[in-house]
Amino acid sequence: MSQHDKDSELDDYLLFIQKIKTATGIDLAQYKEAQMKRRLTTLRAKHGYDTFAAFFEGMNQNKTLFLEFLDRMTINVSEFWRNRNRWEVLQHKLLPDLYDHLPLKVWSAACSTGEEPYTLAMILDMAGLLPRSKIMATDIDEGALAKAMQGTYLERSLREVPEEAVKTYFKPDGLQYKIDAKLRDAVHFSKQNLLHDSFEDGFDLIVCRNVMIYFTEEAKHMLYQKFAKALRPGGILFVGSTEQIFSPSQYDLEGADTFFYRKKLEE
Numbered sequence: 001m002s003q004h005d006k007d008s009e010l011d012d013y014l015l016f017i018q019k020i021k022t023a024t025g026i027d028l029a030q031y032k033e034a035q036m037k038r039r040l041t042t043l044r045a046k047h048g049y050d051t052f053a054a055f056f057e058g059m060n061q062n063k064t065l066f067l068e069f070l071d072r073m074t075i076n077v078s079e080f081w082r083n084r085n086r087w088e089v090l091q092h093k094l095l096p097d098l099y100d101h102l103p104l105k106v107w108s109a110a111c112s113t114g115e116e117p118y119t120l121a122m123i124l125d126m127a128g129l130l131p132r133s134k135i136m137a138t139d140i141d142e143g144a145l146a147k148a149m150q151g152t153y154l155e156r157s158l159r160e161v162p163e164e165a166v167k168t169y170f171k172p173d174g175l176q177y178k179i180d181a182k183l184r185d186a187v188h189f190s191k192q193n194l195l196h197d198s199f200e201d202g203f204d205l206i207v208c209r210n211v212m213i214y215f216t217e218e219a220k221h222m223l224y225q226k227f228a229k230a231l232r233p234g235g236i237l238f239v240g241s242t243e244q245i246f247s248p249s250q251y252d253l254e255g256a257d258t259f260f261y262r263k264k265l266e267e
């Protein structure tokens, strides 16, 4: 490919990013470029468009294509009790320290199809704290949120759920499993773009896992600042298993355990 062709291909993608931002508020420039471009180029080719300009026009005329684009750019893979030993650290080591701050205000940010906030709800229920907790769960993807609110799951997403919890919190529903209504009613789902929208504050616990990996370093830096501000002093941030924060002290955070950070207490 000639340099000229490479330049016009890049311009085509950058213009697409701008148009998507204007049309949806989603800033693709804050996601790692190579990864995102590869995923979207595959989708574009699958639908027979040669350029991102044509692909954008196509989406304007075809809502289904637009929804498929949204689905492709947001990766919704999730699981209950994902990396279970980390949830056990939360349950047995870190949560007891939060008990003197009831009611608890907790948030599952980028909650996908709900497995993560429902795991939180299970753990709080096991500790007898569910009635005294407010659980927020947000995601950018309305399709994922609709599925989360429905609360029906395939057996494979229950793989890591402790046996007792499967019995207590799930009911077989045909080939699927339905989450207990008590948990469903306890989680408040809403749409939110982490890279754009403002955050509430005063959280005792924020869980944000397996989404940071898709963001650029600048976007991550901005988000850690926002999360730290949203936590109350002593509050905990729980991140994904490849998402350690390097030099957490720059955000007024300190390590509380592997993949957990505590907002420093005010001096």
Ligand SMILES: C[S@@+](CC[C@H](N)C(=O)[O-])C[C@H]1O[C@@H](n2cnc3c(N)ncnc32)[C@H](O)[C@@H]1O
Pocket (backbone or CB within 6 Å): 073, 074, 075, 076, 077, 078, 079, 082, 109, 110, 111, 112, 113, 115, 116, 138, 139, 140, 141, 144, 192, 193, 194, 195, 208, 209, 210, 211, 240
């Ligand atoms: C791989 S899932 C992670 C789900 C869950 N946190 C877990 O660890 O199992 C990533 C989620 O991030 C969401 N997401 C991507 N960009 C986002 C943004 N800018 N704001 C909010 N959610 C976003 C996607 O829609 C997707 O549901």
